[in-house]
Amino acid sequence: MGVNLVQNIGEAVAMILFGIGFANLFFQKNLIKKIIGFNIMDTAIFLFLAEKGYIAGRMAPIVVDGIQDVEAYINPIPSGLVLTGIVVSVSVSALMLSLTIRLYHRYHTLDLDEISAKLRKEEM
Amino acid sequence: MAFVQNVPFFSIMLSMFSGIVSSILPGKWARRLNTFMIIVVAALSAWLFAFMATSDIGSYTYAMGHFPAPIGNELRAGVLEAGTALFFCIIMLLSLWGGREKQILEITERQQNLYYILCNLLLSSLLALIYTNDLFTAYVFIEINTIAAGGLIMVRQNGHCIEATIRYMIMSLLGSGLLLMGICMLYDLTGHLLMSNIKEQVDIIMAAGTYRIPMLITIGIMTVGLAIKSALFPFHSWVPDAYGYSTVSSGAILSSLVSKGYIFLLIKIFYRVIGFDTIAGSHILNILFIFGLCGMIFGSVSAIGENDIRRMIAFSSVAQIGYIYMGLGLGTEMGVIAAVFHLLSHGATKSLLFVSAVGLTDASGGSRHFTDLTGAAFRNKTAGVGFLVGSFSMVGIPVFAGFVSKLLFAEAAVLLPNWKMFPTLIVLAVSTVLNAIYFLKTVIRIYTPVKPEVLAEKGFECKHFKQQVLFGVTIVLFIIVNLILGMKSQPIIELIEQGLHNFM
Known part of the structure; x- marks a missing residue:
């Protein structure tokens, strides 16, 4: 158990971060904190992928000095997935932030429950 | 390979490119292009559906760019996929027609073409979810789907709609975060992203009896992720606001198509990635x-x-x-x-x-x-x-x-x-x-x-x-x-x- 944990410390940290981010996105009332939680969650996934693609003692998969041997490089697929994931994460964060700005201009608060309460009052 | 077998690729690309073209068109022409595109995609899907229902090939995989299996990206079509695509096109067209009068009133002139961009992107992502044979592609299109659906709710810009959008986005992001984690763990266990390759490896792992707990957790978080996204109770808190206050076409499209796309993907994961016996055994x-x-x-x-x-x-x-x-x-x-x-x-x-x-x-x-x-x-x-x-x-x-x-x-x-x-x-x-x-x-x-x-x-x-x-x-x-x-x-x-x- 102990040895496994030391060997896989990166993955363990990624899982803990994922939990923290997930809980923040779910339970925080403040919209900005929710978005921070979302970013922590996504970054944790990228850490997990990067850990999984890394092979100790090898280089990044960019051919320099003409070395074409597969054994010299780490697994490039997880890095590719991380890149795609970052693009998605950035665009979703931007969308969420712009929505937050809209709501803040209208209701002068970042608390989602308070916004719902104000909406209900508006209706009456 | 018959020419009709290119239809999955054509229909995804057609809807995606008409989204891009719509961005420079005025509202009226964007609407016409959208109607035309949906009818063409529906006709193509009907053609494929008729072909698949009468031929005896069952289903086929379509290698994108002719790269062979573990490296390239694949689409896969059978009678169920073609039929669902046809059905989705019909319902989307009818929902847009039925809500058109209302939608012209509720959305400003300048944003009319934006609405149709989102509709086109939504259709292309739904088609991609139906046809794709690659889990990571599925994830990317799920995110496109989420953003487009969020846009469809928010396009009528009152307080209710923006609040509903943000609630929808939060729940969707929780779901897609879990799904992405599940896909990464499955990749870690099997070393593949294409559904058929994963299935082979999962069968080997299950036969050997190793990695039982990681496999269970992977299946669990992927299922829960898609269940959250398709608004299964108790994750439905965003549903009444999002369907109730958005413009009527959006409400109809969201409730009858978007959540169904995720469920279709879940069924595909059950059958084609994990294997239904394994799922039923857990x-x-x-x-x-x-x-x-x-x-x-x-x-x-x-x-x-x-x-x-x-x-x-x-x-x-x-x-x-x-x-x-x-x-x-x-x-x-x-x-x-x-x-x-x-x-x-x-x-x-x-x-x-x-x-x-x-x-x-x-x-x-x-x-x-x-x-x-x-x-x-x-x-x-x-x-x-x-x-x-x-x-x-x-x-x-x-x-x-x-x-x-x-x-x-x-x-x-x-x-x-x-x-x-x-x-x-x-x-x-x-x-x-x-x-x-x-x-x-x-x-x-x-x-x-x-x-x-x-x-x-x-x-x-x-x-x-x-x-x-x-x-x-x-x-x-x-x-x-x-x-x-x-x-x-x-x-x-x-x-x-x-x-x-x-x-x-």
Whole structure:
């Protein structure tokens, strides 16, 4: 158990971060904190992928000095997935932030429950 | 390879590129392009559907750019995929037609073309979810789907819609975060991203009996992720606002197509990635089953307590999603067939209800409260008939689509060898009664005559068929789709069964 944990410390940290981010996105009332939680969650996934693609003692998969041997490089697929994931994460964060700005201009608060309460009052 | 086999690729690309072209077109032309594109994609899908239903190849994979299997990206099509694509196109077109009048009023001139960009992107992502054979591609298109759906809710820019969008986005992001984690863990376990390659490795792992706990967690978080995204109870808090306050086409498209796309992907993951025996052997399905049952009851109870007709229909969606997950949770092939059929029948019925509800509220001075809706069916006869048919279908009156899916659920439950039989039958009966309470209550109310002087006092106007030809035609087409599903169910069920066999 102990040895496994030391060997896989990166993955363990990624899982803990994922939990923290997930809980923040779910339970925080403040919209900005929710978005921070979302970013922590996504970054944790990228850490997990990067850990999984890394092979100790090898280089990044960019051919320099003409070395074409597969054994010299780490697994490039997880890095590719991380890149795609970052693009998605950035665009979703931007969308969420712009929505937050809209709501803040209208209701002068970042608390989602308070916004719902104000909406209900508006209706009456 | 026959030329028709290129259709999956063409239809995804066609809808995506018309989204891009729409960005430089004025609103009117964007709308025309959108209608044209959906009709073309529907025709192409129908062609593929006819080809797949008559040929004996079952299903085929389409290598994108001709790169061989583990490296390249793949699409895969069979009779079920082509049929679902055709169905999605039809429902999307009808929802857009039915809500067009309202949508022109509710969205500013400058944003008209943006609305159609989002619709095109949504369709292309739904088609990609249906056809893709690669899990990571599925994830990327799920995110496109989420963003486009968020845009469709928010395009009508009042406080309710923005709040609904942000609630929808939060729940969706939780779901897609879990799904992405699941995909990464599955990649870690098997070393592949293409569904068929993963399946081979999963079979080897399961046969060797290793990695039991990681596999269980992976299946669990992928399933929960997609369940959150498709608004399974208790993750439905965003549903009533998002479906209830957005412009009517968006509400209809979201409830009848977007959540169904995720469920279709989940069924694909069950059959093609993990293998249905492995899934049925784990306890994940029992969890889905129990939450499905809870959703069937709680969705209906919330709908009974609702005073706003659109929010009532939205809560009814929660109950119907519960039915679908209950069917998946039964863990038999019959249950999955019933779930897929209900996916179609609910898609056809719920969009009809949303569209006709708007006709009724318009005839009541825009008010959505039940007291004002009294006699609305006489003021707008087309919408009244549409709502009547939709309600009957949801309650499960024979001839309509909802009846067949309830019958299939009951059949699947009776054939079960385990403890799930009685809870299923009991909850099915209770839920049907609850459905009948709130839908028939509404039908009776809209068909209760009101004195002409009361109408004159409130200033409600009558709308005749001639004043709203497109709306009327849409309602008629919706009713025809519903009747086809209800009366020609046997060949459809056979095709679903054949399609599910091809999944494996």
